[in-house]
Amino acid sequence: MIRRAGLLLALAALLGGCAEPPAGSGPITIVFKHAKILGSLDPIPGLLREFERRHPGVTVRSEPLSWTSDEQHQFYVINLDGRTPSFDVLLLDVIWVPEFAQAGWLLDLSPWVMPEELAPHFPAAVAAATWGHGVWGMPWNMNVGVLYYRSDLLAKYGMTAPRTWEALVEQAARVRAGERDPRLDGVLWQGKQYEGLVVNTLEHFWASGTSLLGDDGRVLPDPERAASALGFMRGLVERGVSPGWVTAGDEELTRRPFGDGRAVFVRSWPYALDLFETPDSPVRGRVGIAALPGHAGGAAGAGATGGFHLAVNRRTRHPDAAIALVRFLASDYGQRAIAAPGVALYPTRAALYHDAAAVRAHPGMPRFHDLALAARPRPVTPYYLMMSTTLQPEFSAAVVGVKRPEQALAYARRRLEYMLSGLR
Amino acid sequence: MTARQRADRRAGLAFAAPAMLALSALAAYPALWVLWLSLQQRVPIFGIARFVGLDHFVFLAGDARFWNAVRVTLVFTLASVALELTLGVAVALALQRQRSGRRLALSLLLLGWALPSVVTAKLFEWLYHPSAGLVNVVLGGHAINWLGDPRLALPGLVAADVWRTMPFVALLCYARLLTIPIEVYEAARVDGASRAATLRSITLPLLRPILLIALLFRTLDALRAFDLMFVLTGGGPANTTETLTVYAYRSLFQTLQLGFGAAIGVVVFALVMAVAWAYLRALRGAGVAA
Numbered sequence: 001m002i003r004r005a006g007l008l009l010a011l012a013a014l015l016g017g018c019a020e021p022p023a024g025s026g027p028i029t030i031v032f033k034h035a036k037i038l039g040s041l042d043p044i045p046g047l048l049r050e051f052e053r054r055h056p057g058v059t060v061r062s063e064p065l066s067w068t069s070d071e072q073h074q075f076y077v078i079n080l081d082g083r084t085p086s087f088d089v090l091l092l093d094v095i096w097v098p099e100f101a102q103a104g105w106l107l108d109l110s111p112w113v114m115p116e117e118l119a120p121h122f123p124a125a126v127a128a129a130t131w132g133h134g135v136w137g138m139p140w141n142m143n144v145g146v147l148y149y150r151s152d153l154l155a156k157y158g159m160t161a162p163r164t165w166e167a168l169v170e171q172a173a174r175v176r177a178g179e180r181d182p183r184l185d186g187v188l189w190q191g192k193q194y195e196g197l198v199v200n201t202l203e204h205f206w207a208s209g210t211s212l213l214g215d216d217g218r219v220l221p222d223p224e225r226a227a228s229a230l231g232f233m234r235g236l237v238e239r240g241v242s243p244g245w246v247t248a249g250d251e252e253l254t255r256r257p258f259g260d261g262r263a264v265f266v267r268s269w270p271y272a273l274d275l276f277e278t279p280d281s282p283v284r285g286r287v288g289i290a291a292l293p294g295h296a297g298g299a300a301g302a303g304a305t306g307g308f309h310l311a312v313n314r315r316t317r318h319p320d321a322a323i324a325l326v327r328f329l330a331s332d333y334g335q336r337a338i339a340a341p342g343v344a345l346y347p348t349r350a351a352l353y354h355d356a357a358a359v360r361a362h363p364g365m366p367r368f369h370d371l372a373l374a375a376r377p378r379p380v381t382p383y384y385l386m387m388s389t390t391l392q393p394e395f396s397a398a399v400v401g402v403k404r405p406e407q408a409l410a411y412a413r414r415r416l417e418y419m420l421s422g423l424r
Numbered sequence: 425m426t427a428r429q430r431a432d433r434r435a436g437l438a439f440a441a442p443a444m445l446a447l448s449a450l451a452a453y454p455a456l457w458v459l460w461l462s463l464q465q466r467v468p469i470f471g472i473a474r475f476v477g478l479d480h481f482v483f484l485a486g487d488a489r490f491w492n493a494v495r496v497t498l499v500f501t502l503a504s505v506a507l508e509l510t511l512g513v514a515v516a517l518a519l520q521r522q523r524s525g526r527r528l529a530l531s532l533l534l535l536g537w538a539l540p541s542v543v544t545a546k547l548f549e550w551l552y553h554p555s556a557g558l559v560n561v562v563l564g565g566h567a568i569n570w571l572g573d574p575r576l577a578l579p580g581l582v583a584a585d586v587w588r589t590m591p592f593v594a595l596l597c598y599a600r601l602l603t604i605p606i607e608v609y610e611a612a613r614v615d616g617a618s619r620a621a622t623l624r625s626i627t628l629p630l631l632r633p634i635l636l637i638a639l640l641f642r643t644l645d646a647l648r649a650f651d652l653m654f655v656l657t658g659g660g661p662a663n664t665t666e667t668l669t670v671y672a673y674r675s676l677f678q679t680l681q682l683g684f685g686a687a688i689g690v691v692v693f694a695l696v697m698a699v700a701w702a703y704l705r706a707l708r709g710a711g712v713a714a
Binding site: 070073074077081099100102103104183191192193194243244245246247248249253257262382385386389392393396397399400402403411415418422423 | 465467468469470471472483488489553554555567569570571572573574577657658659660661662663664666674677678679680681
């Protein structure tokens with residue numbers, strides 16, 4: 001008799017297990033798609049286990065994508081366009097957020113995430129997450145363009161970090177004349193035909209007091225200033241302030257020579273500092289960090305921001321769990337983990353840049369705080385990727401000198417207008 | 425037709441059917457789909473899907489970037505295939521002469537061919553490095569801006585492609601050389617033919633069919649070249665290394681203009697088919713079973 005009751009119970013449990021569990025209860029699994037995290041330490045597994053501990057019944061499966069940006073974009077587009085519910089939370093490059101939001105692929109988080117919850121993050125990061133009238137993601141990590149300089153060399157000649165590009169050119173000339181080292185270059189930056197060139201050019205546009213997209217949505221609202229900014233970049237190469245090869249230089253190609261002590265200045269991202277300060281680095285202790293210079297007669301310099309945001313797939317079957325995961329990863333606890341030693345990422349929560357433990361792991365953080373605060377996002381528009389790929393060859397043509405800046409910009413503008421007219 | 429012949433024919437069709445089916449599913453269907461896509465404006469991100477007929481082709485006809493890509497593709501193909509064939513034959517002849525260490529030479533030769541092309545590209549990225557690169561060090565320490573100079577980037581890519589695929593031509597030719605009976609050469613020597621005459625009248629004519637096949641393969645590959653430029657220069661500087669396939673990739677996968685990108689794909693397809701057809705005719709003329 002007892003045995004039969006046991007059997008019945010087991011059967012009932014089995015049947016219960018087959019039925020769809022009501023939302024919010026029972027064990028569920030959510031899938032987190034993200035770029036492979038570079039650097040010696042991956043903070044994600046530890047964070048996910050902590051999330052599971054705090055949310056009993058929720059399991060998170062983490063599925064890394066390849067680290068190349070193009071492949072991640074392609075994967076997301078194909079799958080989201082196919083309305084897949086196979087992943088719930090995704091890590092997005094900031095420049096894709098408005099694009100995916102426009103396509104209707106992301107869950108609008110604004111009913112859950114109040115403005116107060118975004119306030120602790122840097123404004124440039126928040127700007128990229130809030131497009132139109134929605135909140136399409138929570139900022140997770142960020143990058144900001146900064147100027148590194150050789151503090152020992154500048155001090156030797158009685159100089160401090162340059163405020164304008166024109167001053168930088170003069171300083172580079174003085175240091176190089178004094179050092180008489182033919183292998184010492186002036187300033188390195190990213191001039192290869194790729195996204196990095198667009199970022200560098202945008203920063204020169206801003207420093208000249210103009211931008212790529214006007215407030216009224218017009219492309220290149222002030223072509224003259226834009227042309228003079230591009231002309232200045234070409235001038236850096238022509239005058240030998242930058243070596244000719246910057247026209248093929250990407251982040252790593254420019255970071256290394258500076259790290260070997262072979263340039264006075266380099267424009268790069270925060271990750272480079274950790275590499276300049278490794279124990280066997282020739283420039284350890286001799287690197288200063290400054291805001292990107294402005295242009296004389298233009299505006300103060302501002303670095304461009306990059307980074308990744310956490311978003312929720314609109315087709316998710318578990319919106320509550322997915323939103324909880326996004327908020328957890330973007331929380332103070334979640335971002336503390338990416339400010340830990342050995343992680344090559346920088347958080348978006350401003351307070352962490354003065355946190356004792358974080359500063360011990362990354363001594364440059366207080367300095368980066370001010371630069372990130374003044375930083376600007378790339379144009380927040382669903383058309384950004386199309387604009388960038390159209391502009392890359394034209395900017396490159398101006399920088400290598402096969403087109404005059406005015407010519408390159410006029411062509412870019414015509415082409416952009418054609419492309420955008422086909423989409424509206 | 426006898427009953428036997430008819431049965432053979434049926435059996436032949438039955439045997440060929442799986443291959444035909446696979447080909448039509450894997451090649452014909454996608455090709456037709458791309459053709460259909462190329463007649464549409466389709467941008468999933470903006471929810472755009474409408475029929476535009478030949479609009480994309482009309483735009484391409486007046487698109488400076490497209491004609492630049494056509495020019496880059498043709499220059500790259502002509503230069504790299506010509507160099508690969510010349511060097512390939514030279515290396516095959518040298519291998520044939522070689523007395524010892526032939527096995528080692530063959531394996532070294534295969535190395536370049538066996539490397540995935542992205543690995544080759546990364547390798548050349550360091551070889552061409554302006555200050556630390558082996559190429560500049562060997563050339564006397566000049567800081568030559570290989571990949572950032574609009575005049576040097578394409579030649580730089582051609583050199584990388586030749587390094588990578590010349591072994592393929594060399595091995596094909598070498599295999600053919602091994603099958604030329606030694607008596608032919610002996611007879612030539614008896615007749616007092618010079619080395620140059622032997623090469624011109626015996627070796628090269630006998631290599632001709634295999635060279636045509638190598639030419640066909642290499643040309644079709646070079647017309648579709650993508651990975652080297654994608655990794656090394658991204659099509660730059662100033663689009664001087666942007667081939668048709670790179671242009672198609674940028675439109676299709678980076679900016680997701682599926683219709684427009686497909687139109688470029690159709691042009692590449694037409695170009696490759698035309699070249700293949702011309703070669704196959706030449707091959708038939710040369711008496712090689714195609």
